Amino acid sequence: MSRGSGGGYDRHITIFSPEGRLYQVEYAFKAVKAAGITSIGVRGSDSVCVVTQKKVPDKLLDQSSVTHLFPITKYLGLLATGMTADARTLVQQARNEAAEFRHRYGYEMPVDSLARWIADKSQVYTQHAYMRPLGVVAMVLGIDEEKGPQLFKCDPAGHFFGHKATSVGGKEQEAINFLEKKMKNDPAFSFEETVQTAISALQSVLQEDFKASEIEVGVVRKEDRIFKVLTTEEIDEHLTAISERD
């Protein structure tokens, strides 16, 4: 039934191909890109900002229910790019894990612990045949008590890294090139600069100016450490500031 190699099963479940690759994991990455959305995250000196496109495919849909930005706890946010159903599962489990952590250890789960937990769970799916990898790349953001603003990216392969800035989705490579130029000299962005860098990066790679209702923005700031989703008015202020600057 399973010959485990060259029987073509290396494309169906996560076992090694002859070149030493895991095709299912690679296909999971493709599923993330196929969702057709690009997201961007930027870490400043005292804040972190994530931005994603908000595409509502049908006018009859309730816009407020279409979201990729989820609070995990009061202080941790998660931006899930990729398959929506997989994203919701991940968010549900992450919320549970963060709450249990708080109960078990008596302090809030730090950003890197949550990112590591998500990544470890993703790794299990790449090694055990009974579950497929999730088609989601998660950007986790928060303010760490000791290390300050943190932005982590966790992918279906189980990798996770801290980032100064990053991007996921259909146009991620262009966005990363844009961000590399901006962050080359390790600038220390203020809150406004962080948000505007993130939004203008998205505008530049998608080559369009959006309305406030077409993007979602989530931030955490050092002063209160609370994860907030910006309202349409707040997004408008930043968009205006960007267009006036240019």
Added chain:
Amino acid sequence: MGDSQYSFSLTTFSPSGKLVQIEHALTAVGSGQTSLGIKAANGVVIATEKKLPSILVDETSVQKIQSLTPNIGVVYSIANLYSLCSGMGPDSRVLIRKSRKQAEQYYRLYKEPIPVTQLVRETATVMQEFTQSGGVRPFGVSLLVAGFDDKGPQLYQVDPSGSYFSWKASAMGKNVSNAKTFLEKRYTDDMELDDAVHTAILTLKEGFEGQISSKNIEIGVIGSDKIFKVLTPSEIDDYLQEVE
């Protein structure tokens, strides 16, 4: 382990008697960034390239060389981080976590730090189990374990198949054959730890693409004080200057 539907092993014998999944796993290791280890007369050094996919990655969040116990350290070799993204770095996290737990359980039972050979053997057993159990694939990493216990300095390499050997000096990853040739020429049984660090750096330099610096390599050492430590970037810089 796994669902009952997958109670058959995914790693099965081919008609020629080979375990092909393990060979594929070794291919994955062989395309990874170069890592190496050298056993000196009074210590062990392990070193690795640390090439990150983008300058946007925060390099302080990545540490390839980790300690398993206060006197044992490990480095792993994996496939290209970004282009293939075949999930091997994460495999190493699982092994490191299991090894640390086994070391702690040993200490709890015997009130003594676990000897290096025993920790290596238990880690290797875990890796072998994943080549035989149902519904799982082998680990896609090889480990270089460096430790110092009552038997002196030791260096072990563990493969995805679960087999392990003790080495005087070893390398793994992309540049393995050149690195091993280089090490064979330079290795002497009575090497001091400092010399070993210099040799390790020179070996890494051999196959290095680009400019070697304290930001794109990691070095871990353990000396006769039996404490494993990862060198700070400034300590690496000092060694790099000595090598120039």
